[in-house]
Amino acid sequence: MKYFAALSPMKDEEKSKAYREQHLDFIKEKREEGSVLMFGRFTDGAGGLVIYKGESKEAVEALVSQDPYIVHGARYLQLHEWDMQTDYTIN
Template sequence: MKFIEYATPNAGKIKQNDININEVVKQHVAYLEQKNAEGLLVFAGTTTDGAGGLIVYDVSDEATRNRVVQEDPLYLPEVIDIAIHPFETFEDITSR
């Protein structure tokens, strides 16, 4: 099952909570590299204006989806808004 994770930072809350977002992003990138090596990462990218980032994962079940999201160093609900949605690629749709 594929899903997207769209993360949107809240700059005001990041500053209020004194979070070193650059360090968190480094840890997040290392985490994505690990998920890629495990074959779970389909796509990842960030907006060039700092508005957020999009990740597409392919996992076996909902429990794995929840674990993958919650173990990500970027999973900081107090400062990062994260939306998760089921997802199909164009290839998924046209290969039915």
């Protein structure tokens, strides 16, 4: 399983407000399914971040493209594979 950081910078603040509940429902559903590891908004209002789990970047991109924020043009999408570390290794 791979991890992917989906950054969603603000594109349209009004659309973000309008689709917020649908977006949160989407994230809740994907978290319950096991596709979302963690999520949160940026406190400066610039957007948010979701850490997804998936087999490939293409699979996660297809999943994220269903998020109401992306579907309705409220947010941009930047998707990066993330190498999650759970401990420190000093070389």
